[in-house]
Protein backbone atom coordinates (compact mmCIF):
# COMPACT_ATOMS: atom_id res chain seq x y z
CA UNK A 1 0.00 0.00 0.00
CA UNK A 2 2.81 2.46 0.81
CA UNK A 3 5.87 3.24 -1.24
CA UNK A 4 9.03 2.49 0.68
CA UNK A 5 10.53 5.32 2.61
CA UNK A 6 13.54 5.15 0.31
CA UNK A 7 11.33 5.54 -2.80
CA UNK A 8 9.55 8.49 -1.28
CA UNK A 9 12.79 10.16 -0.38
CA UNK A 10 14.06 9.70 -3.92
CA UNK A 11 10.79 10.98 -5.30
CA UNK A 12 11.01 14.13 -3.21
CA UNK A 13 14.71 14.47 -3.90
CA UNK A 14 15.38 13.92 -0.21
CA UNK A 15 17.92 11.18 -0.33
CA UNK A 16 19.00 10.98 3.26
CA UNK A 17 17.13 10.99 6.53
CA UNK A 18 19.40 13.80 7.60
CA UNK A 19 17.76 16.09 5.04
CA UNK A 20 15.13 16.87 7.67
CA UNK A 21 15.96 18.42 10.98
CA UNK A 22 13.77 17.10 13.74
CA UNK A 23 13.81 19.42 16.70
CA UNK A 24 15.12 17.61 19.77
CA UNK A 25 14.37 18.31 23.37
CA UNK A 26 16.72 21.01 24.64
CA UNK A 27 19.04 23.02 22.41
CA UNK A 28 18.72 23.07 18.63
CA UNK A 29 21.31 25.50 17.33
CA UNK A 30 20.74 26.41 13.70
CA UNK A 31 21.57 29.03 11.12
CA UNK A 32 18.72 30.05 8.83
CA UNK A 33 19.99 30.00 5.23
CA UNK A 34 16.85 30.39 3.12
CA UNK A 35 13.44 31.99 3.10
CA UNK A 36 10.69 30.12 4.89
CA UNK A 37 7.61 29.40 2.79
CA UNK A 38 4.16 28.97 4.33
CA UNK A 39 1.75 26.14 3.53
CA UNK A 40 -1.32 24.57 5.11
CA UNK A 41 -1.40 21.22 6.90
CA UNK A 42 -4.18 19.13 8.33
CA UNK A 43 -3.44 17.32 11.56
CA UNK A 44 -5.62 14.52 12.84
CA UNK A 45 -5.50 11.36 14.92
CA UNK A 46 -5.27 8.13 12.95
CA UNK A 47 -6.94 4.90 14.01
CA UNK A 48 -4.04 4.13 16.38
CA UNK A 49 -4.52 7.46 18.09
CA UNK A 50 -1.30 8.88 16.68
CA UNK A 51 -1.18 12.40 15.33
CA UNK A 52 -0.56 12.70 11.62
CA UNK A 53 -0.08 15.72 9.42
CA UNK A 54 -0.83 15.99 5.71
CA UNK A 55 -0.23 18.91 3.38
CA UNK A 56 -3.47 20.65 2.36
CA UNK A 57 -3.93 20.62 -1.41
CA UNK A 58 -6.68 23.22 -1.25
CA UNK A 59 -10.45 23.08 -1.62
CA UNK A 60 -10.03 23.76 -5.35
CA UNK A 61 -8.19 20.42 -5.64
CA UNK A 62 -10.86 18.56 -3.66
CA UNK A 63 -8.79 18.28 -0.50
CA UNK A 64 -10.55 15.44 1.39
CA UNK A 65 -9.54 16.94 4.72
CA UNK A 66 -11.07 20.32 3.93
CA UNK A 67 -14.16 18.44 2.76
CA UNK A 68 -14.30 16.70 6.14
CA UNK A 69 -13.72 19.99 7.97
CA UNK A 70 -10.41 18.85 9.48
CA UNK A 71 -8.87 22.14 10.70
CA UNK A 72 -5.97 23.54 8.70
CA UNK A 73 -2.99 25.28 10.22
CA UNK A 74 -0.05 27.16 8.82
CA UNK A 75 3.48 25.79 8.78
CA UNK A 76 6.67 27.15 7.30
CA UNK A 77 9.38 25.24 5.47
CA UNK A 78 12.94 26.44 4.93
CA UNK A 79 16.61 25.50 5.09
CA UNK A 80 19.00 25.74 8.02
CA UNK A 81 22.49 24.62 8.92
CA UNK A 82 22.24 22.18 11.81
CA UNK A 83 25.07 23.22 14.11
CA UNK A 84 25.15 19.71 15.62
CA UNK A 85 26.69 18.20 12.49
CA UNK A 86 27.16 21.19 10.20
CA UNK A 87 24.78 19.79 7.56
CA UNK A 88 22.24 21.78 5.57
CA UNK A 89 18.74 20.49 6.39
CA UNK A 90 15.08 21.23 5.88
CA UNK A 91 13.27 22.59 8.89
CA UNK A 92 9.55 22.77 9.37
CA UNK A 93 8.27 25.20 11.96
CA UNK A 94 4.89 26.28 13.18
CA UNK A 95 3.52 29.72 13.80
CA UNK A 96 4.92 29.93 17.35
CA UNK A 97 8.55 29.63 16.30
CA UNK A 98 8.01 31.67 13.13
CA UNK A 99 6.55 34.51 15.16
CA UNK A 100 9.50 34.49 17.54
CA UNK A 101 11.95 34.71 14.65
CA UNK A 102 9.85 37.48 13.14
CA UNK A 103 10.01 39.50 16.35
CA UNK A 104 13.79 39.16 16.32
CA UNK A 105 13.76 40.42 12.75
CA UNK A 106 11.71 43.44 13.78
CA UNK A 107 13.61 44.17 16.99
CA UNK A 108 16.07 47.00 17.41
CA UNK A 109 18.97 44.86 18.61
CA UNK A 110 18.50 41.75 16.50
CA UNK A 111 16.84 43.22 13.41
CA UNK A 112 17.85 41.95 9.96
CA UNK A 113 16.58 42.25 6.42
CA UNK A 114 16.61 38.89 4.62
CA UNK A 115 18.39 36.32 6.75
CA UNK A 116 19.73 36.68 10.30
CA UNK A 117 23.53 37.19 10.39
CA UNK A 118 23.65 35.10 13.55
CA UNK A 119 22.75 31.58 14.71
CA UNK A 120 19.61 30.94 16.68
CA UNK A 121 18.92 28.35 19.33
CA UNK A 122 15.45 26.81 19.28
CA UNK A 123 14.99 25.36 22.73
CA UNK A 124 12.30 22.72 22.99
CA UNK A 125 10.81 21.75 26.31
CA UNK A 126 7.83 19.74 27.47
CA UNK A 127 6.07 17.05 25.46
CA UNK A 128 3.08 16.52 23.21
CA UNK A 129 0.48 19.23 23.57
CA UNK A 130 2.55 20.86 26.32
CA UNK A 131 5.62 21.39 24.16
CA UNK A 132 6.97 24.92 24.24
CA UNK A 133 9.67 26.59 22.18
CA UNK A 134 12.02 29.40 23.05
CA UNK A 135 14.08 31.10 20.36
CA UNK A 136 17.39 32.59 21.53
CA UNK A 137 19.65 34.53 19.16
CA UNK A 138 23.42 34.06 19.43
CA UNK A 139 25.21 36.96 21.10
CA UNK A 140 27.43 37.49 18.11
CA UNK A 141 27.05 37.73 14.36
CA UNK A 142 29.09 35.16 12.47
CA UNK A 143 29.82 34.89 8.75
CA UNK A 144 29.17 31.69 6.89
CA UNK A 145 32.39 29.92 5.93
CA UNK A 146 33.20 29.26 2.28
CA UNK A 147 32.55 25.57 2.86
CA UNK A 148 29.12 26.36 4.28
CA UNK A 149 28.30 28.63 1.36
CA UNK A 150 29.28 25.86 -1.06
CA UNK A 151 27.06 23.35 0.76
CA UNK A 152 24.15 25.78 0.66
CA UNK A 153 24.61 26.44 -3.03
CA UNK A 154 24.78 22.77 -3.96
CA UNK A 155 22.00 21.55 -1.71
CA UNK A 156 19.14 23.93 -1.25
CA UNK A 157 16.26 24.36 -3.62
CA UNK A 158 13.24 26.60 -3.35
CA UNK A 159 11.14 25.30 -0.41
CA UNK A 160 8.11 26.01 -2.60
CA UNK A 161 9.19 23.22 -4.96
CA UNK A 162 9.33 20.76 -2.10
CA UNK A 163 5.88 21.80 -0.92
CA UNK A 164 4.57 21.44 -4.48
CA UNK A 165 5.90 17.88 -4.63
CA UNK A 166 4.28 17.04 -1.30
CA UNK A 167 0.99 18.40 -2.69
CA UNK A 168 1.34 16.38 -5.89
CA UNK A 169 1.88 13.26 -3.84
CA UNK A 170 -1.28 13.91 -1.82
CA UNK A 171 -3.23 14.70 -5.01
CA UNK A 172 -2.04 11.39 -6.45
CA UNK A 173 -3.71 9.57 -3.57
CA UNK A 174 -6.88 11.65 -3.85
CA UNK A 175 -7.33 10.76 -7.52
CA UNK A 176 -7.45 7.06 -6.80
CA UNK A 177 -10.93 5.60 -7.44
CA UNK A 178 -11.61 4.64 -3.85
CA UNK A 179 -11.70 7.35 -1.25
CA UNK A 180 -8.53 6.80 0.70
CA UNK A 181 -8.52 6.55 4.46
CA UNK A 182 -6.84 9.48 6.13
CA UNK A 183 -3.92 7.44 7.32
CA UNK A 184 -3.19 6.32 3.77
CA UNK A 185 -2.56 9.87 2.72
CA UNK A 186 0.38 10.40 5.01
CA UNK A 187 3.35 10.68 2.68
CA UNK A 188 6.27 10.17 5.04
CA UNK A 189 6.93 9.85 8.75
CA UNK A 190 9.54 12.54 8.44
CA UNK A 191 6.82 14.99 7.54
CA UNK A 192 4.98 14.51 10.78
CA UNK A 193 4.95 17.28 13.27
CA UNK A 194 3.76 17.32 16.80
CA UNK A 195 0.73 19.36 17.57
CA UNK A 196 2.34 21.97 19.69
CA UNK A 197 2.22 24.89 17.31
Ligand SMILES: [Zn+2]
Nearest residue numbers: 056058063066
Ligand atom coordinates in the same frame (compact mmCIF):
# COMPACT_ATOMS: atom_id res chain seq x y z
ZN1 LIG B 1 -7.30 20.92 2.94
